Amino acid sequence: LNDLQVFELEPERYELIEAPKYRFEPDRREFLKTLGAGILIVSLIDRVEAQRRGNQSAPQDIGSWLHIGNTGKVTVFTGKAEVGQNARTSLTQAVAEELGAPAAAVELVMADTERVPYDMGTFGSMTTPRMAPQLRRAAAAARKMFPAGDWASLKFDRGDGELRAASIDADLKPNTPLGQSVPKVNGHAFVTGGHKYTSDMQVPGMLYGRMIRPEQYGAAIQSFDATDAEKLPGVKAVRDGNFAGVVATGTSAAAHAAKACKVEWKAVDESRSSSDSIYADLKAGAKIEMRQDLEDALAASKQKIERTYTVAYIAHVPLEPRAAVAQWSDSGKLTVWTGTQVPFGVRDELAGAFGLKPVDVRVVVPDTGSGYGGKHSGECAVEAARLAKAAGKPVKLVWTREEEFMWAYFRPAGVIDVRSGIDEAGRLTAWDFHNYNSGGSAIQTPYDVPVKRAEFHNAKSPLRQGSYRGLAATANHFAREVHMDELARLAKIDPLEFRLKNTSDPRLKAVLVAAAEKFGWSKSKGAIGIAGGFEKGGYVACCAEVAPAREAGKPPKIVRLVEAFECGAVVNPEHLKMQIEGGMVMGLGGALFEAVEFAGGRLLNGRLSKYRVPRFRDIPSIEAVLVDRKDLPSMGAGETPIVGVAPAIANAVFAATGERLRALPLFKSQGSGSRREAETN
Amino acid sequence: MARVMLLVNGASRGVEAGPETPLLEVLREQLDLTGTKYGCGEGQCGACTVQIDGTAVRSCVIKAASVTGREITTVEGLCAPDGKLHPLQQAFLDAGSFQCGFCTSGMILSGAALLKRHPHPSDEQILDAMQGNICRCGMFLRVKEALLRAVRV
Numbered sequence A: 001l002n003d004l005q006v007f008e009l010e011p012e013r014y015e016l017i018e019a020p021k022y023r024f025e026p027d028r029r030e031f032l033k034t035l036g037a038g039i040l041i042v043s044l045i046d047r048v049e050a051q052r053r054g055n056q057s058a059p060q061d062i063g064s065w066l067h068i069g070n071t072g073k074v075t076v077f078t079g080k081a082e083v084g085q086n087a088r089t090s091l092t093q094a095v096a097e098e099l100g101a102p103a104a105a106v107e108l109v110m111a112d113t114e115r116v117p118y119d120m121g122t123f124g125s126m127t128t129p130r131m132a133p134q135l136r137r138a139a140a141a142a143r144k145m146f147p148a149g150d151w152a153s154l155k156f157d158r159g160d161g162e163l164r165a166a167s168i169d170a171d172l173k174p175n176t177p178l179g180q181s182v183p184k185v186n187g188h189a190f191v192t193g194g195h196k197y198t199s200d201m202q203v204p205g206m207l208y209g210r211m212i213r214p215e216q217y218g219a220a221i222q223s224f225d226a227t228d229a230e231k232l233p234g235v236k237a238v239r240d241g242n243f244a245g246v247v248a249t250g251t252s253a254a255a256h257a258a259k260a261c262k263v264e265w266k267a268v269d270e271s272r273s274s275s276d277s278i279y280a281d282l283k284a285g286a287k288i289e290m291r292q293d294l295e296d297a298l299a300a301s302k303q304k305i306e307r308t309y310t311v312a313y314i315a316h317v318p319l320e321p322r323a324a325v326a327q328w329s330d331s332g333k334l335t336v337w338t339g340t341q342v343p344f345g346v347r348d349e350l351a352g353a354f355g356l357k358p359v360d361v362r363v364v365v366p367d368t369g370s371g372y373g374g375k376h377s378g379e380c381a382v383e384a385a386r387l388a389k390a391a392g393k394p395v396k397l398v399w400t401r402e403e404e405f406m407w408a409y410f411r412p413a414g415v416i417d418v419r420s421g422i423d424e425a426g427r428l429t430a431w432d433f434h435n436y437n438s439g440g441s442a443i444q445t446p447y448d449v450p451v452k453r454a455e456f457h458n459a460k461s462p463l464r465q466g467s468y469r470g471l472a473a474t475a476n477h478f479a480r481e482v483h484m485d486e487l488a489r490l491a492k493i494d495p496l497e498f499r500l501k502n503t504s505d506p507r508l509k510a511v512l513v514a515a516a517e518k519f520g521w522s523k524s525k526g527a528i529g530i531a532g533g534f535e536k537g538g539y540v541a542c543c544a545e546v547a548p549a550r551e552a553g554k555p556p557k558i559v560r561l562v563e564a565f566e567c568g569a570v571v572n573p574e575h576l577k578m579q580i581e582g583g584m585v586m587g588l589g590g591a592l593f594e595a596v597e598f599a600g601g602r603l604l605n606g607r608l609s610k611y612r613v614p615r616f617r618d619i620p621s622i623e624a625v626l627v628d629r630k631d632l633p634s635m636g637a638g639e640t641p642i643v644g645v646a647p648a649i650a651n652a653v654f655a656a657t658g659e660r661l662r663a664l665p666l667f668k669s670q671g672s673g674s675r676r677e678a679e680t681n
Numbered sequence B: 001m002a003r004v005m006l007l008v009n010g011a012s013r014g015v016e017a018g019p020e021t022p023l024l025e026v027l028r029e030q031l032d033l034t035g036t037k038y039g040c041g042e043g044q045c046g047a048c049t050v051q052i053d054g055t056a057v058r059s060c061v062i063k064a065a066s067v068t069g070r071e072i073t074t075v076e077g078l079c080a081p082d083g084k085l086h087p088l089q090q091a092f093l094d095a096g097s098f099q100c101g102f103c104t105s106g107m108i109l110s111g112a113a114l115l116k117r118h119p120h121p122s123d124e125q126i127l128d129a130m131q132g133n134i135c136r137c138g139m140f141l142r143v144k145e146a147l148l149r150a151v152r153v
Helices: A028-040 A047-052 A087-099 A127-143 A187-191 A227-231 A251-260 A278-283 A292-299 A343-354 A379-391 A401-407 A473-491 A495-501 A506-519 A573-592 A645-657 B023-030 B087-095 B104-117 B123-130 B140-152
Strands: A066-068 A074-078 A106-110 A207-211 A220-225 A236-240 A243-248 A262-266 A303-311 A323-328 A334-338 A361-364 A395-398 A414-422 A428-436 A451-457 A527-535 A538-547 A557-566 A621-626 B002-008 B011-017 B049-052 B055-058 B071-073
Touching: A066 A127, A074 A087, A074 A127, A087 A106, A087 A127, A187 B087, A187 B104, A207 A251, A207 A379, A227 A236, A227 A251, A236 A379, A243 A251, A243 A379, A251 B023, A278 A414, A292 A414, A292 A428, A292 A451, A303 A473, A323 A379, A334 A343, A334 A379, A343 A361, A343 A379, A379 A395, A414 A473, A428 A473, A473 A495, A473 A527, A473 A645, A495 A506, A495 A527, A506 A527, A506 A538, A506 A557, A506 A621, A527 A645, A538 A645, A557 A573, A557 A645, A573 A621, A573 A645, A573 B140, B002 B023, B011 B023, B049 B104, B055 B104, B087 B104, B087 B140, B104 B123, B104 B140, B123 B140
Parallel strands: A074 A106, A207 A395, A334 A361, A428 A451, A557 A621, B002 B071
Antiparallel strands: A066 A074, A207 A243, A220 A262, A236 A243, A303 A414, A323 A334, A323 A395, A414 A428, A527 A538, A538 A557, B002 B011, B049 B055, B049 B071
C-alpha cells in the first residue's frame, strides 16, 4: 500500500546509524519546563500531526500532499529537499501534468518539517520512482473531483474552486510522464543572485557563530579560557563538554574571537592508521569461509585469476559547506534552517541533543548548494542551535571549507578481492567477490555465473564515513568491470563482446550496445575502454577513449566519454542529461585524482588548495545517450551514472599503455589544479 | 574597524571594515549582496568571484579596504537597469548551465569578464579564464556552451 516506507538502508550509510555527537544536559529549570509541557499536552492530534510525531507511513488524504487555493494556486507539500538535482522542477512538472494545470500555478513547499508529510530523506534515488508517483496519485485524485474533469473547468475568480478533501484511491495509477523538457523552476533567481541559500540568510538580531575545534580527531578539551575573547565587543563564548564555540557580530569577528580563546586539547589514543596503511588495516581480522563448490568451479576453469582492487576515502566537497541558522522562541521552541538531505532526521537529532519533543523543533531546508549524499547529518544545525541558546539570539553558523573536509564524513575507502574463472569459450565459470568496508551496493554481478559469491565485510574505519552519490556501487563496479576487462584480455575476446556473451539481461545488453554504437566502438582506432552495470533501477554503460601523455610518467589525457543510461520512462530529457553529465564529471574526480590523505588522526589535505576536484581543463568531450523505456516506471538518475566512468577509463588506460590500474584514484595528484595566481584572471 | 566607502554596482556604499576584512564579508553581511558566495576562503573555488574594474577577482582573498574607489560589480549588478538579464545570465538559463546554482554567480562573473576582454574567446582563453571556478555538479560543458551562446548574441 505504501511504498514510501519500504526502503532498506544499505550498510554503508554509516552516518545514519552512528551515535549522536552531542547530547547536552538540560538544566533543571528547562527540565521542569519540559515535564510541564508534557503533562499539559492535549492528545487530540490530526493525522498530519501524527505524521510529524513519528508515524512514518505516507498519508493517503489529498490534503496532506496538495492544496488548491481559490485563486488557482496549487501548493504541493513534499519532504524532499532540492540540492541541485532539480527535484523542485520534476515534481512541479509531475503535479502540473497530472492536474492539467500550468506549471506556473504549482508551487512546492519542500523539506519543512512543520508543513510537509514525514519523509525519510532525499537519498537513494527515490524522488522519481516514489515521490513523483505519490504526488501524481494525489493530483490525479484531485482532478477526478474537478467539475468537468479538467483544470479549465475550475472557476477560481468566483471562489468556487474549493474542493473537499478526499482520500487517494490506492488503485489509482499515475500517468506516464510526458517526457518533455521544462526549464528549471525559479532559474531566474539563481542567475541573478537572488536565491537565498541557508548560508545567505539573515534574520533580525542574528549573530555569527564559529566553532573551536582540535587539529586531531577525538581530542578532548582539557582547559578552556575565554577571558580575552569575551573582552572583544559583542563576543560570547560557549563551552559545554567538548563543545566550544563563539558568537560575534560578523564572520571575521567570530573567527578572531575563536582564536582569542585559549584551549588545551588532550589527544585521545592517537590512531596509527594512515592513508598509506589503510587497505591493510581494513582487511585485518576478516575471515572468509571456504566454499567447496567455488573452489571446485575455479579448479575446473580453463583460466582463472585473482586480483585486488582498492578505492580511497574521498570527500563530497559540496560547494556550499554545511550551514545553519538557528532561532529559539520565547517558549523554548527551536527553528533551524539548514542545508540537509534529511530534514526529519535532523529534526530528531536536534530534539535528541536538546531534550525536546520533535514537535517543538522545526527544520526548514532552503534549496541547497548540493549534497551528493554528504549532507545526511545535522551536526552544524545542532551546533548553531547550541550557540543560539547560549547567545539568546539567532545564530548563523557556516562551516569553513576546512571544517567541511575534516568534520563531515567521507565516502568509505575499501578493498575488493576478486577470484574468477572462465571456460574455453570465454564464459564465466566461477566468481568470488569480497568487499571490505566500502559497502554492499551493486555487489551482485549482473553477469551469468554458475557458481558465485559476493560478500560485504564490515571493518573498523579510522575516519568517519558514510553515504556518497552511488554509495559503494562505484567501488564494486570499478572492481567488477576492470576484472571483466582483465578476463576478456585473458580470453582474447573484445571487451564489449565478452560482456554481451556473459549476460542474458536484455537491458544491460541494450545500454552496452547503445553506448558502443554512439561511441563508434568497433571502428575506433584509439585506446578505448568500456564498462557497464546496473544499480537503483538504472542501467549504465560507459565508453572512454584516452590518449597517452606527451611527457613520460604523466597520466594519459581523457579524450572523450560516451555514456548510455536507461532508467525506465524519461521524465525530463534535459534534466536527465544534466544528471548523467554531472554524475560523470563527479566520477572523473574519484577516478583520476581525488583521495583523502591522513595520518595520526589528522587530515593532510583537507582544503581546496590541496584536495583536487575536477575543473574545466579536466573535462573531456562528454556525451549522454538516453535509452527511453516508456513501458517501464521512471527511476532515479542522481547516482547510477557515476559508476561507469572509473572502470571505463582504467580499461582505456590499459589499452593505451598496457598498465593495469587497480586502485582509485588511478593517478596521484598534487595541489588543487587551479593556477597559482588565483586572485585575478 | 573603520568606515570604508565602496563603489558597488554603480552606487557608493559605506561599510565598516578592518584592514583584514575580506571584500566578500562586507558584500554579504553588510550590503546583503549574497549572490557572491563563500566556498573555500583561499581563492581556489571561484564561488566568490566579483569584478573589479571589469576584471574577475576572488573577493574572499581581497581586502575590502584595498578596493575603495574602484568599480565593484557583483552578480546583482549585472542586469541592465530595466532588469534585462546580461546575455550570459540569459545563456545560463537557456543552456541549463547549473544544477544547485551555488557556483553560478562566480561562473557568470568570470565568464562576463572574459567576454568583455575577448568578445570571441578561443577554447584556450575560455579554459584559462574559467579554470579557477569549480562546479561540483559538473556542469562545465554547459557553462562553456552558455559562453558560446552569449558570444553569438
